[in-house]
Amino acid sequence: MRSLLPILTKKNPLDLLFSAITALASMTVIVFIIGILWVLATRSWPALQKFGIFDFVTSLSWDPVKENFGAATSIFGTVVTTVLSLVLAIPLAIGIAIFITEIAPNFLKGPVGIAIELLAAIPSIIYGMWGLFTLAPLMSKYVEPALQSTLGKVPVIEVLFRGTPLGIDILTASVILSIMIIPFTASIARDSFNLTPAVVKESAYALGATQWEVVKDVVVPYSKLGVFGGIVLSLGRALGETMAVAFVLGNNHKIATSLFDAASTITVTLANEFTEADKDIYLSSLFGLALVLFAMSFATLAISKVILMRAEKKYPR
């Protein structure tokens, strides 16, 4: 049927026009990506040239007064909050996926699934506001002192729980981020679990396996590639989250050693300082940060896409 297409399209000049218009429209996506790369690269060039690309990425200094800029503190904050939020989110998300696919009675499957996905529909500014007014006070009053008096007494890891718990810190930001990415991981894990053929599961049950053994030894191994792809996708999304963390992270350019320290991510730095950048080199450094963020998230998302496509090919629906 595909071989018919060229003949059909050649006949009519209007067809040629329409196909050209639609082709152009689809190209805009490529134009956007190349445009973003080009603009960010040229705008950040003065800063990258002045500080050197390697030094810009590794320098700990972020000093608008002395006009000395390095991205390391922001990259550090981005990586730490992202990793911490993944650690908090992955077990919950996979648990939720197991609940929806294997445990829940049929009438609950749909509603619970939709409810979890609604978490993804709530705008990030709402998360941020809720975090600032509701979660942060709760964290500083109850959760963080409790952590300090328990885990904070354990040698070695007590470093992570030093300082005054103000609630505006890495821990609170990571908790909010983890809530935001749960739906992404959970829904992809659920879809991957659902791909396991019923016959395979039934054979395991017939051998006397318990429900958990079926999940652990049949469903999870069968779908691990898809689940992993979902985790990488969540990673990519968490990297670029702005408003949810902008409220509760402070904007503190230093390498934090405690979970109760304020910090800064690339996104928070951009949100707070972009409109205030008065010097060209300052603005150029901020464009440099945006370029680093774009590269990081694009690479992560591309990897997740490749993994998910491979998973799809391996186990077609």
Place this chain on the structure above:
Amino acid sequence: MNIERKRKISGLMALTFSTLAALIGLFWLVFILGDVVMNGIGALKLSLFFNDPVPPGVEGGGLRNAFVGQFLITLLATVIGVPIGVLGGTYLAEYGRGRTLSRIISMLSDIMVSVPSIVIGTFVYAILVKPVGHFNGWAGAVALAIIMVPVVLRTTENMLSLVPWTVREAAFALGAPYYKVIIQVVYRGAATGILTGILLSIARVTGETAPLLFTSFNNAYFTVNMKEPISSLTVSIFQYAMGPYDIWHAQAWAAAFVITMFILVLTISGRLLLRWRYKQ
């Protein structure tokens, strides 16, 4: 015997954990939405919709400028983004079906959907704000449109692909050229799906804040002039919530309530519409 017990207990523990995980997920949803509703409804007043902001300390201010600004920005973003997205999706599903280029574009779109929106804000700042010399509403609309295009493009592609090929063949057999088949037959078959995709993309960009910070910025005065900085609900929420005044916080909660309800209603009705149309 011992092993049997161990298997049963570990199974029970794991399943309890999963159920607990689902409950925790639901708990967060209820907690956040409940908080927004409780704080928002209390602060909801008619003056919020009909009055412009007043200096702190003066009674009776509102966010009329932000509601109007948000509406204008979203409307223009839709007008720019949706046609590009629908036409682009048409190419991927019809003329370009199966081509390598189409596969690359749809993969890149999937990536673009998740690219940090603040990066798009900096990009639009560089091309539409810096050259003009000041923040403007058009820049905000373009930033949101750039976010919309890949979303609409992918849903359109998917919805068009769901229309059976035989339907097109039937139309070809009647002698219709391909463009007529697409416009009069395929679009009609996929209309509900595409419309839902558009609704969901509007829901998505309505909540965006980061790309508006450097583009449309904010404006304390009422304006419909898109060439000037223009206020939006999300940026106003950010500014008010971070501000020091209680009255600002109350208005931020009220605005948050309105915007959250709008997005949830749009999202849920979009999902119901899809389920109703593509019942399996």
